[in-house]
Amino acid sequence: MTVRDDAFVGQIITPLRRYIPVGWFDWEPYGKRPKSWWPDLFMFLGFLALAFFVSYPSWLVRLDWEIRVWAADANDLEWLANVAKGGAEFGQARTVATVTLLIAIWCALRSRSIRPLLMYVISFITLASILGMKHLLGRPLSQHPYALREVSPDGPLLFTYHSEGGGPNIADATAFPSGHAVNSVLLFGLIVMLIGHVIPAWARWTLLLAPPAIVFSSQIFLGQHWFSDEPAGFLLGLIIIRSAKRVPWHTIPLGPLSVFDPATRRTILISVLLILGVMLTPTLHLVPALISAAVLPTLGLIWLWLSTKAKQHRDALEAAEAEASTAGQADADAGGDPEIPSQPSDTRPRA
Numbered sequence: 001m002t003v004r005d006d007a008f009v010g011q012i013i014t015p016l017r018r019y020i021p022v023g024w025f026d027w028e029p030y031g032k033r034p035k036s037w038w039p040d041l042f043m044f045l046g047f048l049a050l051a052f053f054v055s056y057p058s059w060l061v062r063l064d065w066e067i068r069v070w071a072a073d074a075n076d077l078e079w080l081a082n083v084a085k086g087g088a089e090f091g092q093a094r095t096v097a098t099v100t101l102l103i104a105i106w107c108a109l110r111s112r113s114i115r116p117l118l119m120y121v122i123s124f125i126t127l128a129s130i131l132g133m134k135h136l137l138g139r140p141l142s143q144h145p146y147a148l149r150e151v152s153p154d155g156p157l158l159f160t161y162h163s164e165g166g167g168p169n170i171a172d173a174t175a176f177p178s179g180h181a182v183n184s185v186l187l188f189g190l191i192v193m194l195i196g197h198v199i200p201a202w203a204r205w206t207l208l209l210a211p212p213a214i215v216f217s218s219q220i221f222l223g224q225h226w227f228s229d230e231p232a233g234f235l236l237g238l239i240i241i242r243s244a245k246r247v248p249w250h251t252i253p254l255g256p257l258s259v260f261d262p263a264t265r266r267t268i269l270i271s272v273l274l275i276l277g278v279m280l281t282p283t284l285h286l287v288p289a290l291i292s293a294a295v296l297p298t299l300g301l302i303w304l305w306l307s308t309k310a311k312q313h314r315d316a317l318e319a320a321e322a323e324a325s326t327a328g329q330a331d332a333d334a335g336g337d338p339e340i341p342s343q344p345s346d347t348r349p350r351a
Contacts, residue, residue, distance in 0.1 A: 027111035028250035029119060030196025034242050047177070047235045050228050054139065054158055054176060061155040064226040068142050071223045080221070087218035090211040091180025096187040097124060097279065103194050105272055112262045116194055117271050119249045121278070123190055126240050130182050139176035142226050156226055178225045181233025182240070184211040189241035259307045274300055
């Protein structure tokens with residue numbers, strides 16, 4: 001590369017440096033800690049209210065059905081349906097979670113810390129509880145509303161399980177709450193927590209507000225979810241992201257994981273590989289998923305044990321070197337200023 005090319009690259013990179021946190025351990029999540037739990041309580045009560053009204057043939061179930069029938073008739077415009085499919089990707093875990101992970105990796109590399117990755121993992125794992133809740137509540141999805149009449153003539157109620165486990169005519173009973181809605185709030189909220197300090201205010205608000213609105217309109221138009229599934233997912237996503245904001249991720253004690261801070265590139269790489277394994281486990285078949293669920297934690301514990309032993313060995317060597325250096329300095333001080341023996345006096349007493 002010539003000097004002129006180097007100068008040109010410098011002109012491009014230098015303005016971007018204000019968007020890159022420099023130094024060590026300077027990363028901290030963006031956003032103020034919520035002061036009250038009352039909003040969380042009200043949101044949880046709102047979620048319970050939605051679940052109650054879809055557990056029997058209520059007005060909300062009838063509203064869900066009417067909106068779904070309207071959406072089925074409105075899908076004649078192919079180009080609009082394609083736009084809606086693209087919008088639904090803003091709530092797709094495989095898309096948004098991957099982008100969020102890349103941003104967390106970037107923050108970890110710039111700050112030489114595993115804390116951004118730790119925040120991502122702990123907050124993202126909560127989505128597994130949402131998946132379990134969807135199966136537990138057992139509300140049928142809305143892709144085949146007319147076939148649903150055969151097994152649930154009262155409407156798309158909770159606990160309407162299908163003995164055949166889904167199939168070509170009736171989708172699996174995992175509609176409530178909408179996972180896409182949870183993702184659009186939680187994952188984009190994590191992005192703002194990761195890089196909110198280095199993006200302008202309009203970008204933060206766009207990331208927080210636009211994805212939920214796009215996912216809501218897209219999924220309702222495509223008929224991927226019932227109407228009430230969406231606000232239920234939004235409420236859970238808000239509760240999770242507000243809980244994540246309460247944790248001081250940049251100062252929280254790491255305990256045994258402190259051996260990984262400051263983090264080297266190898267540490268971050270191994271961490272990312274374990275995270276990817278956790279993310280891929282739910283997509284595997286039952287037996288490979290069980291094997292992965294057993295192997296990954298075992299590998300992580302072995303890595304932690306080896307890293308702890310290596311750190312203890314390094315600390316012991318450093319302590320021995322420091323002790324040897326102190327002893328050598330003491331010997332040098334003793335040898336450089338020997339005691340001066342006293343000499344007999346030349347003066348003699350006069351007679």
